[in-house]
Amino acid sequence: xxxxxxxxxxxxxxxxxxxxIKAELAENSAVRGCMVIRPYGYAIWEKIQAELDRMxxxxxxxxxxxxxFIPKSFFAREAAHVEGFAKECAVVTHxxxxxxxxxxxxxxxxxxxLEEELIVxxxxxxxxxxxxKNWIQSYRDLPILIxxxxxxxxxxxxxxxxxxxxxxxxxxxxxxxxxxxxxxEETLKIINLYADFAENTMAIPVVKGYKTESERFAGAxxxxxxxxxxxxxxxxxxxxxxxxxxxxxxxxxxxxxDRTGKxxxxxxxxxxxxxxxxxxxxxxxxxxxxxxxxxKLAPIxxxxxxxxxxxxxxxAISATALKIKSDLExxxxxxxxDDRDTQTPGWKFSHYEFKGVPVRIAVGPRDVKxxxxxxxxxxxxxxxxxxxxxxxxxxxxxxxxxxxNIYRKALQFREENTYYPDSWEEFKxxxxxxxxxxxxxxxxxxxxxxxxxxxxxxxxRCIPIDSKEEKGKxxxxxxxxxxxxxxxVAY
RNA sequence: CGGGGUGUAGCGCAGUUGGUUAGCGUACCUGCUUUGGGAGCAGGUGGUCGUCAGUUCGAGUCUGACCACCCCGACCA
Numbered sequence: 122x123x124x125x126x127x128x129x130x131x132x133x134x135x136x137x138x139x140x141x142i143k144a145e146l147a148e149n150s151a152v153r154g155c156m157v158i159r160p161y162g163y164a165i166w167e168k169i170q171a172e173l174d175r176m177x178x179x180x181x182x183x184x185x186x187x188x189x190f191i192p193k194s195f196f197a198r199e200a201a202h203v204e205g206f207a208k209e210c211a212v213v214t215h216x217x218x219x220x221x222x223x224x225x226x227x228x229x230x231x232x233x234x235l236e237e238e239l240i241v242x243x244x245x246x247x248x249x250x251x252x253x254k255n256w257i258q259s260y261r262d263l264p265i266l267i268x269x270x271x272x273x274x275x276x277x278x279x280x281x282x283x284x285x286x287x288x289x290x291x292x293x294x295x296x297x298x299x300x301x302x303x304x305x306e307e308t309l310k311i312i313n314l315y316a317d318f319a320e321n322t323m324a325i326p327v328v329k330g331y332k333t334e335s336e337r338f339a340g341a342x343x344x345x346x347x348x349x350x351x352x353x354x355x356x357x358x359x360x361x362x363x364x365x366x367x368x369x370x371x372x373x374x375x376x377x378x379d380r381t382g383k384x385x386x387x388x389x390x391x392x393x394x395x396x397x398x399x400x401x402x403x404x405x406x407x408x409x410x411x412x413x414x415x416x417k418l419a420p421i422x423x424x425x426x427x428x429x430x431x432x433x434x435x436x437a438i439s440a441t442a443l444k445i446k447s448d449l450e451x452x453x454x455x456x457x458x459d460d461r462d463t464q465t466p467g468w469k470f471s472h473y474e475f476k477g478v479p480v481r482i483a484v485g486p487r488d489v490k491x492x493x494x495x496x497x498x499x500x501x502x503x504x505x506x507x508x509x510x511x512x513x514x515x516x517x518x519x520x521x522x523x524x525x526n527i528y529r530k531a532l533q534f535r536e537e538n539t540y541y542p543d544s545w546e547e548f549k550x551x552x553x554x555x556x557x558x559x560x561x562x563x564x565x566x567x568x569x570x571x572x573x574x575x576x577x578x579x580x581x582r583c584i585p586i587d588s589k590e591e592k593g594k595x596x597x598x599x600x601x602x603x604x605x606x607x608x609x610v611a612y
Numbered sequence: 613c614g615g616g617g618u619g620u621a622g623c624g625c626a627g628u629u630g631g632u633u634a635g636c637g638u639a640c641c642u643g644c645u646u647u648g649g650g651a652g653c654a655g656g657u658g659g660u661c662g663u664c665a666g667u668u669c670g671a672g673u674c675u676g677a678c679c680a681c682c683c684c685g686a687c688c689a
Contacts, residue, residue: 134683153681208687244689278613278687285688338689358689397689428648467649474649485648495648612689 126475129409133353140403141282144412144476147399154280154287161476162399164420166290169398170270172322172417173292176314182266182294187248189272190239195247198372202246205339209276211241211287241274246340246365246391249295250373257297257387260379264307265297283400284357284612291395297387299379301366304388305343308364311392312345315360323398324415324528325349325405326535327359328558328607330583335567338391342366348582348607350535351404354556356582356609359401362392400612406527412477413499415527416520423449423516424473425458428466428485435460437489441509445482445494448513454520474499479523480516500527541605548596548608552577558609560588562602564595573597573608582607 126143127135142148146162158166174184190213196203217233242248249267256262274288294311298304312329319327327347337344341363349359370376370386377387406413416422425442429435439460446456459469466483473481483495494512497504500523507515538557542548551559563569563581573596574580584606593602 149681205688273689275688277689279683279685289689291689361689393689395689426648430647462647465647465649465651467647467651469650470648471650483648487648 137404140407147282154277156282156286165418166396168418173318177268182268185267186269187245189242191242191248193238193240195251196240199340199368202340206243210243211274211276213239243273243275245293246369250369250375253297254373254375257375257377259377260299263297263299268292268294283396289396291393293393296390301388304390305364307390308345308362311362315394316347319347319359322417323402324524325401326532328585330585332583333570333581335570338363340365340368346583349401350538350558354538356611357401360394363390365389365391405531411475413527414477416479416524419479421457421478422454422520423456423480424478425482426466426469427460428483434486438484441489442484445512449516452513452517480519498523545596549577552579556610558607560605561596561608562593563606564598564600564602569597578610579608580611582609582611
């Protein structure tokens with residue numbers, strides 16, 4: 122076990138924080154609540170971006186970019202939206218600084234006040250719908266399927282690396298449609314895309330479902346979510362897709378003429394995932410030895426470590442290692458050969474294990490003699506000695522197997538930590554003692570939802586799309602219920 | 613915004629009732645020996661003790677104000 126890492130079972134929050142910092146994913150910056158994403162962390166984010174971007178484009182979306190600043194008045198147009206974001210906005214009031222009259226330091230030039238304050242975007246619906254007004258006149262202009270990769274700012278009270286930061290990176294899709302049905306179809310298409318990405322690329326199983334009214338996005342008629350279970354029993358909202366109805370079209374007066382010549386407001390969706398996914402990746406898979414990265418997102422998939430005493434040993438070992446490297450690279454695998462003589466092999470083993478590199482290959486004099494290599498996998502820490510001729514096929518299969526295995530492990534964890542209580546007592550005990558996903562009956566009222574939150578801190582994460590109809594009684598009020606919904610304490 | 617805590621070397625920390633030249637671990641640099649799971653020994657570099665003011669012959673230590681950050685709540689992707 123890594124001795125410099127807080128034990129996961131002792132203090133999960135500290136373990137997470139230590140890991141993010143020591144694995145060099147990110148660190149706190151000089152600006153409160155804002156993080157520096159370090160190269161290794163950013164490399165993972167770039168892989169997340171690349172795959173999502175590919176998926177968006179494959180489903181007909183294109184990228185564009187809208188301004189960082191939004192005129193304050195835009196926010197006032199959609200009532201629920203302003204209600205939802207007003208309390209956490211950064212505001213630009215001036216555009217110039219000047220030297221202090223005493224000559225010490227710099228002050229805001231009071232002459233340079235903006236006529237209208239600018240809000241640093243917490244999300245871009247308003248600036249985008251103000252723009253769409255100019256782009257849409259007819260059904261022939263629809264649909265618009267745009268995605269934007271951007272940073273946004275939400276002035277959070279309390280922040281945590283990746284999970285909640287004042288500034289974060291994300292993508293936000295904003296689509297415009299001629300009909301309600303088409304917009305709803307888009308909303309569902311994207312939540313399915315997110316679920317596919319979470320499960321097949323990040324190896325994190327998720328529950329898809331509808332948010333209740335009180336958990337809905339500010340300004341949405343319907344919010345779909347994917348919810349993941351972390352190793353400490355808390356839920357993490359990993360992505361959301363919103364059906365916005367005609368709310369923003371009405372707020373920004375975006376009308377179009379349909380095929381029959383009738384004038385109507387445009388239907389909208391918006392959807393996003395953020396750097397929070399990085400937090401999910403850590404909390405879903407990592408262990409007391411450090412990160413465990415799914416091969417599909419690992420910046421380094423295979424590391425080769427030479428073990429040698431003399432320079433002539435190293436020459437023979439390097440020849441073997443470089444042959445393995447080019448072999449693997451020809452199969453599209455990213456390989457690092459770490460032949461630095463400034464660190465010992467033991468140091469390198471620990472180092473790459475901590476960084477979550479899926480496969481490690483050690484080559485020493487013994488291997489050169491026997492024409493083999495030692496191959497270790499990060500997820501189970503198992504080691505095998507493999508003949509040189511079989512390394513390529515072995516590693517290709519191993520990477521696939523690791524990807525599947527960590528998903529299977531996460532899924533098994535979720536299944537073991539999903540409960541179906543039928544009494545209030547049982548419900549409270551599960552939430553307090555163990556955490557996890559709790560499927561329980563609910564009477565459908567916001568009042569009951571609020572009471573449960575007050576008494577247990579658990580919220581309704583979602584009404585799962587695939588939850589079966591089942592007659593039952595609300596866990597809290599005893600009133601009739603038609604299906605179970607997903608409760609959990611959430612991040 | 614309420615409650616608690618912490619600011620001393622890059623990082624993690626100790627520093628007694630105020631008392632000489634502020635120390636330990638780690639990291640870093642040099643040398644030798646090492647290298648199949650974070651190597652060993654020897655030597656060395658590195659500090660406006662968060663900031664400002666006060667008490668005192670003397671302040672890392674006492675007092676006050678301020679600043680920053682962390683943790684716990686309310687708010688949130």
